[in-house]
Amino acid sequence: MPAMESIGRRQCIPIIYTRGTHYEVGFDVGRTFANIIRSFVNRSKSLNEDFLPAYETVEGRRAYEDTLDNLKKNFPQYVRELEGTADGSNVPFHKLFLLHMDNIILSAVKKEVIHPQPVGCSSICVNQNDQQLLGHTEDALDDTLNHFYFVSAHIISDKPQGKWKVREEKFTSLCYAGHLPGYTMSYNHHGLVFSINTLSAKYLKPGKTPRHFITRALLSAENFAGATEILRDRGSGAADGCSINMTFLNQEGDRMFHNAEMGPADKTDESQLNVLTISPGENTMHCNKYLRLKIEETNEEMTRSSVCRMTTFKSYRSPKNKQDIINMLGDHTNKDYPVFRDGPGDFVKTIAVGIFDCRAKTWTLYSDNPKENDPLVVLPLDIKT
Incomplete structure (x- = not known):
């Protein structure tokens, strides 16, 4: 190499x-x-x-x-x-x-991982009357720094595709190089907005559906019921796990955010799934540790980092607006396990920070610490009406 x-x-x-x-x-x-x-x-x-x-x-x-x-x-x-x-x-x-x-x-092959694994990604959902926001740090191994891009795609098929019989997909997703869209921050033309936090279940299931493919399928979801059906993946189930933070911009009634913890299918043909709904007036935060599903985890560094980042978040007042999210996602007061990682010796880096504004229908992207830098780009969300 x-x-x-x-x-x-x-x-x-x-x-x-x-x-x-x-x-x-x-x-x-x-x-x-x-x-x-x-x-x-x-x-x-x-x-x-x-x-x-x-x-x-x-x-x-x-x-x-x-x-x-x-x-x-x-x-x-x-x-x-x-x-x-x-x-x-x-x-x-x-x-x-x-x-x-x-x-x-x-x-x-029952092999221990030789190299350090990712220990990051933090998401914050703010669901207040005048502020409806989803903020996310995209953390990855330092190999990934400068090796990512946006894919904005419109796919139309001549016949229904796959187990969910999808004919059309239109979405924009931040992608790691060589990876399918869907496993970082994304939105689709049905108004689904979501971010992903990796979770490290100990017992993985070869022959089942890798999380990267489940979240790729999530880009086709038209509504919340369809999204949960995709995450359950009945007939197979997930091979590994992650956390999904999501909302639908076109939903009727009050804004609802959801945090779904997905775990590997265990002695069954569907993913383990626990969904928390965040109603108006509420906020939630999620990192890289199972908070509700009772699943044995590996990657002790990820668990330790997640606990420390959640402790940092709880040291702030409950977030009410975009600036609060910027302050929290840009925090590096914990020198060992900061929220925003960019130390010279860090094997994990925060490669980007994104904030979806559900009222303004924008996606603000930072390629550096949002506390210290202006956004690199603010993208309008192209949603069906």
Whole structure:
């Protein structure tokens, strides 16, 4: 693996606008961001020193094939989309698919993770009468810094696709290089706005649906009932876990936010799921630890960091507006486990901060600490009326 010269934190989030079939959209993403994708694949320690060696074992290859077969049955359109990205970027498909399997393949070979794992991502929902906001820090391994982009896609299929029979998707999502849209901050044209916090369940399930594919499917959700159905994924269930913070801008009645904790399907064919609803006048916060589902966790650093970040949040008054969210998400008073991570020795970095304003229908993005920097861009939310 070639050594990569450090280029510092770039004040840049590239974006692609693309329309076509799933494969065509994936291909355009791969072709447009080929250099960024290849750079990330080459420098990813987790991929090259953890996932690829596991893939070369009998047990790892079986887990890979079982998981891929399940996805070809239930979500063939997203497999084609990822194939398009692989072809467009000239990166072998199996390398991109392994990034989506993540630690699932390591659980199949009963191998401990060699390299540090992500320990970040913090989300805050504010549901007040005049302020309806979802703020999020996107934290990832330092390999990921400068290796992400926006995908704004419109996909129209000639026939219903996958287990949820979807014909049209239109969304904008912040994407890690080489990854399908949906696993960071995103919104779709039905008015679904959401952010993701990684959760580290100890017992993962090869052959089930990786969280990256479940959150990709979430980009097609038309309403809250449809979103929960996608997260439950009946007939298979999740292979691993995450937390989803979401609301629908087009919903009737009072604004409701929801935090869904999703866990691996355990001795059943659907995800474990617990959904908390945040009513008007309420706020909520979530990091990278299960708060309601009783699931054994791994990654002690993630748990410790989550506890410390929640303690930091509780040291503030309950957030009422955008500035409160900026102050909390930009906090670095805890030197060991700050909310905003950008220390020279940090193996995890906060690569971006986003704030969705549900009343103004905007998405404000920062590529650096929001307490100390202006937004890089404010995007309007393109929602069906």
